[in-house]
Amino acid sequence: DVIDYLGGNPVVCLSQNESFLENMTVLYYSYPTGYFILTNIGCSLSVVGSFLILLTHILFKELRTLPSKILMNLAVAIIVSNLFILIGGPIISSFPGKNLCTSVAIILHMFFLAQFSWMSVMVFEMMRSLRNATKLTPESQHFKTRLF
Numbered sequence: 001d002v003i004d005y006l007g008g009n010p011v012v013c014l015s016q017n018e019s020f021l022e023n024m025t026v027l028y029y030s031y032p033t034g035y036f037i038l039t040n041i042g043c044s045l046s047v048v049g050s051f052l053i054l055l056t057h058i059l060f061k062e063l064r065t066l067p068s069k070i071l072m073n074l075a076v077a078i079i080v081s082n083l084f085i086l087i088g089g090p091i092i093s094s095f096p097g098k099n100l101c102t103s104v105a106i107i108l109h110m111f112f113l114a115q116f117s118w119m120s121v122m123v124f125e126m127m128r129s130l131r132n133a134t135k136l137t138p139e140s141q142h143f144k145t146r147l148f
Helices: 033-059 066-094 098-133 138-147
Strands: 011-016 025-030
Touching: 033 066, 066 098
Parallel strands: none
Antiparallel strands: 011 025
């Protein structure tokens, strides 16, 4: 099966299976061209913005603190996943077979998990920073107990 642009609309490959390794079939799902254009614009803007974040942190070494290194890793994960979204469809439509579609899906899944993980690390680091910044002194603890 070849994933193609049918009737001018981009096609997405889906797998419908009883068992993941057995009886794998590729279905065709066509979505409107407007969605395709909106997806390409949004992913392109995200790649440009993430690349600018990465470039800024590479050029200015004084910005390379732990939170900014986490942000740089998140930006790399966003860039790679959005590039696979942008170029994955044309690559899949150029070469026949379901293995390429499966490979692109696995890579996208991995980088979406990486984005989620780096965002979780970022939240943990922010929580730790705020907790350390708002430690109570004995005077403020006394004020808090008298107030409540």
